[in-house]
Amino acid sequence: MRFVKKKIPILGVCLGHQILGYFAGAKVKPARNILHGKTSPIYFKKEEKIFNGIPSPTTMTRYHSLLVYPQKVQVLEVIAWTKEKEVMGLKYIDRPWYGVQFHPESVLSENGPKILENFLNL
Numbered sequence: 604m605r606f607v608k609k610k611i612p613i614l615g616v617c618l619g620h621q622i623l624g625y626f627a628g629a630k631v632k633p634a635r636n637i638l639h640g641k642t643s644p645i646y647f648k649k650e651e652k653i654f655n656g657i658p659s660p661t662t663m664t665r666y667h668s669l670l671v672y673p674q675k676v677q678v679l680e681v682i683a684w685t686k687e688k689e690v691m692g693l694k695y696i697d698r699p700w701y702g703v704q705f706h707p708e709s710v711l712s713e714n715g716p717k718i719l720e721n722f723l724n725l
Contacts, residue, residue: 610699611699613701614701614702615700616706617704617706620703621702624690627679629671629672629673629676630674631670632669632672634689638668640711642665645683647683652721655717656717656721657717663691663707663709665705665706667704670704680696681693682701703718707719
């Protein structure tokens with residue numbers, strides 16, 4: 604990660620999201636509930652460009668047993684979450700690096716292709 608240029612956009616999905624969080628100093632810990640192939644409503648900051656044109660909440664597919672806990676990490680901003688306040692999306696404040704815990708590429712995810720399209724248009 605140290606060798607990646609700051610200006611190159613990155614979208615980390617699931618494990619990639621966890622790696623981006625860990626690289627910034629966040630904790631990655633076991634989730635209270637393990638979710639594999641389950642959908643849930645995800646809330647997000649509408650002003651984020653990767654969520655442009657997508658209603659909040661929107662249903663996304665989750666496959667994970669770990670979560671990122673970014674408390675006290677100043678270079679990260681939480682941009683998506685569950686109703687239980689679990690972190691589902693992160694953004695670095697000083698570079699175009701994003702992470703999402705959910706799977707926008709899954710057929711069960713609503714608006715997943717739009718998130719990917721928005722990321723490609725950054």
